[in-house]
Amino acid sequence: MDEPKPLTSAFSKTANFSIHQVDTVFRAAAQAAAPAAVPFTLPPTLGPLSAFAGTFTGQGFNTIFRPDSTTTPTQMPGPINTTDPADNVLELNLTDETLSFSNNLGSIPNRGSGPQADAFLNGVPYLQTINDVTTGTPVGIHFEPGIWLAVPASTNPHEPFTVARMASIPHGTTITAQGTALPPVAGKPTIAAVDITPFFGGNPNNKFTFQNQTAANKTTRRLPQDLTALIASGKLTQAMITDPNTVLRNQIAHQTISHTIIIETSTKPGSPLSGGPLPAVPSPGPHPQAPNFAGGTSNIAFLQGVPAPPPGGNGANANAFQMDAVFWIETVIYDIDVPRIPSGEPPIILQPLQKGTVPLVPSFVATLPFVPNKGFAGGRVRVATTQIQYSQKVMLDFNGLTWPHVSVASLVPAAPVQIPEHLLPLT
Numbered sequence: 001m002d003e004p005k006p007l008t009s010a011f012s013k014t015a016n017f018s019i020h021q022v023d024t025v026f027r028a029a030a031q032a033a034a035p036a037a038v039p040f041t042l043p044p045t046l047g048p049l050s051a052f053a054g055t056f057t058g059q060g061f062n063t064i065f066r067p068d069s070t071t072t073p074t075q076m077p078g079p080i081n082t083t084d085p086a087d088n089v090l091e092l093n094l095t096d097e098t099l100s101f102s103n104n105l106g107s108i109p110n111r112g113s114g115p116q117a118d119a120f121l122n123g124v125p126y127l128q129t130i131n132d133v134t135t136g137t138p139v140g141i142h143f144e145p146g147i148w149l150a151v152p153a154s155t156n157p158h159e160p161f162t163v164a165r166m167a168s169i170p171h172g173t174t175i176t177a178q179g180t181a182l183p184p185v186a187g188k189p190t191i192a193a194v195d196i197t198p199f200f201g202g203n204p205n206n207k208f209t210f211q212n213q214t215a216a217n218k219t220t221r222r223l224p225q226d227l228t229a230l231i232a233s234g235k236l237t238q239a240m241i242t243d244p245n246t247v248l249r250n251q252i253a254h255q256t257i258s259h260t261i262i263i264e265t266s267t268k269p270g271s272p273l274s275g276g277p278l279p280a281v282p283s284p285g286p287h288p289q290a291p292n293f294a295g296g297t298s299n300i301a302f303l304q305g306v307p308a309p310p311p312g313g314n315g316a317n318a319n320a321f322q323m324d325a326v327f328w329i330e331t332v333i334y335d336i337d338v339p340r341i342p343s344g345e346p347p348i349i350l351q352p353l354q355k356g357t358v359p360l361v362p363s364f365v366a367t368l369p370f371v372p373n374k375g376f377a378g379g380r381v382r383v384a385t386t387q388i389q390y391s392q393k394v395m396l397d398f399n400g401l402t403w404p405h406v407s408v409a410s411l412v413p414a415a416p417v418q419i420p421e422h423l424l425p426l427t
Contacts, residue, residue: 018043018106043106044122046150048181048261049163051329051386052124055100058360058388060409061240061247062093062130062141063196065210067318067398068221078226081219082211087399088198090212090222093132093141094235097409099388100127105147116156124148130409134224143170151178164295165265165325172300173320179265188257189328193243194391194408198401208401215241244406248389251410252330254357258384261329267295268322297321305398316397320405325392332387332412336364336419340378343426344370349416352383365416366424374426381423387412 046052065088068074074089101124108121130142146167153161164178197213200206212222215231215238230236239246297320305315334352341348347367355361362385368376387410394405 016103018104019108021107021109043104044108044120044150044152046104046122046124047161047163048263048329049122049124049148049150051261051388052101052126052148055098055414056388056411057096057098057414058409058411060095060097060130060407061244062091062095062132062407063241063244064091064093064405065089065196065198065396065403066091074221074223076221076223076225079219080221082217082221084210084212084221085399086221088210088212088221088403090210090220092134092222092224092227092236092241094134094230095141095407095409096131096133096138097411098129098414099411102126108149112154112156114156116154119152119154121152122150130407134230144168162294163263163265169320171318171320172303174298175267175323176295177265177267177323177325178294179263182262182264185260185262187259188252188255188330189260189262191245191248191252191328191389191391194245194393194404194406196241196244196404196406198403200401202402204402213241214238244408245391247408248328248391248410251359251389255330255354255387256333257387258331258333260331263327263329264325265327266322266324267297268324297323319397320394321397322395323392325390328389330387330389331384333382333384334361334364335380335382337380338366338376338378338419338424340375341366341368341424342375343368343372345375350419360410360412362412363416364419366419367421368424368426369421371426376424377427381419383417383419383423385413385417 066074068087068089070086073086105123105125108123110119110121112118125147126145128142128144128146129140131138132141133139144167146165149164149166151159151162151164153159160180162178162180164176166174166176168174195207197207197209200208210220211217212220214220215227215236218226218228224230227236231238237246299320303317304319305317334354336350336352338350339348345368347365350364350366352361352364364383366376389408389410391408392406394407396403396405
């Protein structure tokens with residue numbers, strides 16, 4: 001990131017808006033002529049979601065097998081010479097992403113029934129926008145408003161503390177994905193492989209590999225069709241197509257990460273996840289207790305087709321029936337050489353030393369208070385900041401197969417990270 005992105009607000013809400021119970025207000029209104037003050041209560045814990053604050057930007061990679069209609073076939077840039085069925089196009093996108101989080105929503109009351117006590121949730125609204133930048137010209141391909149929820153433990157059902165992601169996708173799908181966080185990992189995470197190969201009958205072991213999954217093939221149904229220039233530039237590799245999580249591992253290969261929080265979610269969390277699970281750690285690894293039931297996807301009629309098919313059915317146009325995702329929230333340590341700064345000088349934007357070895361880094365800002373005849377003598381400082389990585393797999397059904405649609409990204413703070421004042425002592 002050479003320059004911080006110019007960002008504007010996409011939405012607005014009443015300043016300091018938060019959700020609270022109305023019960024106390026009603027009780028106060030029913031009391032003596034002078035209404036009693038509404039007692040202040042702290043919002044419920046966000047748990048691992050507390051790291052979701054501010055705006056993050058970054059880079060990623062998206063793979064999706066698209067249906068190819070015989071009525072409106074996708075025109076390829078070059079000739080086609082393949083024995084594959086003419087029922088799909090593999091689209092590959094190098095992506096540029098912005099993920100913005102709003103303030104938490106406060107205390108969201110969910111009322112219990114019978115012996116189950118009321119549950120008070122908290123939530124973090126977010127907005128995700130993704131551009132394709134494969135050709136160098138940004139083209140919008142994804143827009144997702146949603147809310148992350150922190151859900152307390154309950155007895156009915158008997159569930160631990162969980163998190164949930166609710167999202168709306170403009171192709172006509174909404175999701176509720178629920179899951180939990182693993183215990184924090186010391187250092188960087190071990191990121192397992194994810195496979196985009198389609199499979200028959202809902203059985204991920206019954207795979208069918210298409211020729212458009214071979215990077216060197218220039219005459220197949222794929223966009224981009226000829227990957228020669230992208231491969232020569234190092235922007236796209238066969239390893240990325242075979243396992244998109246390669247992009248995530250490349251990002252952290254030369255990073256110093258002090259610890260990692262891992263969140264696993266699924267729209268079908270109570271059973272083994274189809275084609276995986278999409279693991280936070282290579283199997284067999286420790287996985288948290290998952291909710292026994294919850295979540296799901298909902299699609300418009302066009303996506304489901306008629307009739308609504310089972311997994312692997314033939315009636316769908318592109319039925320998104322399941323979504324699994326892993327988020328890695330990493331604390332990354334950067335080294336910054338700060339020059340001598342006289343007190344009262346304007347803020348200085350600086351780049352970390354790791355910029356030459358890490359694909360994506362944030363920028364940093366050094367600011368000093370005004371103290372006459374004082375300043376920072378200069379030197380190297382180490383600053384910790386948050387990095388978000390995710391790998392998401394959506395299962396699409398059409399033409400008798402299940403087609404994994406995989407998206408990955410690495411995201412860092414969009415605005416320059418403030419160097420803590422105690423690291424810039426005045427002398």
